[in-house]
Amino acid sequence: MYWTNKHVLVCTASHCAQKGANAVVGRLRLDIVRAGLDTEILVNNCGTIDLCDLGPNVVVYPDNIIYRGVTVKDLPEIIEHLKGGPVVERLLLSKHSAEEETRRHFYQAAASPSPTRPAADFIALAASHGLDDAWISEQQRRGFVARKPGTDPESETMTVTKKAIARYGL
Numbered sequence: 001m002y003w004t005n006k007h008v009l010v011c012t013a014s015h016c017a018q019k020g021a022n023a024v025v026g027r028l029r030l031d032i033v034r035a036g037l038d039t040e041i042l043v044n045n046c047g048t049i050d051l052c053d054l055g056p057n058v059v060v061y062p063d064n065i066i067y068r069g070v071t072v073k074d075l076p077e078i079i080e081h082l083k084g085g086p087v088v089e090r091l092l093l094s095k096h097s098a099e100e101e102t103r104r105h106f107y108q109a110a111a112s113p114s115p116t117r118p119a120a121d122f123i124a125l126a127a128s129h130g131l132d133d134a135w136i137s138e139q140q141r142r143g144f145v146a147r148k149p150g151t152d153p154e155s156e157t158m159t160v161t162k163k164a165i166a167r168y169g170l
């Protein structure tokens, strides 16, 4: 961290950017300057933090906080937090947030008894947890899922990777 009190990272990689992250980081920088806080609070944009479906995502250090689904309208509350006020609970993503619990339950089921299973089974299991094909594709791009083509569609497999196993403590 730069020698400021807080360092704020706003993900502006493609998925967060599609949902307004560039407006969020631009406005946040401006509001921090207007509030005279720019010597205490450093705001940067950053690449993906592997929570693409939940973005725009904002990370605050040293608080070790992730805010998800942030819009420009949320910034006054976030700035109050940065000034020493309360954490914005409704935006907070933690290990125990519903989204993370859903992922953990899905990956627990998908990794048992083996991390590899037929792709059709993997997709059906994901659907039973409310997770669609777009979500699977994103997880694949982020390295949480590996897809291995077969000689025919029935022999295609999908694997819960070591990255997912480590992230979700499986």
Ligand code: FES
Binding pocket: 011, 012, 013, 014, 015, 016, 017, 047, 048, 049, 050, 051, 052, 053, 055, 056, 057
């Ligand atoms: S694009 Fe922002 S977390 Fe991936």
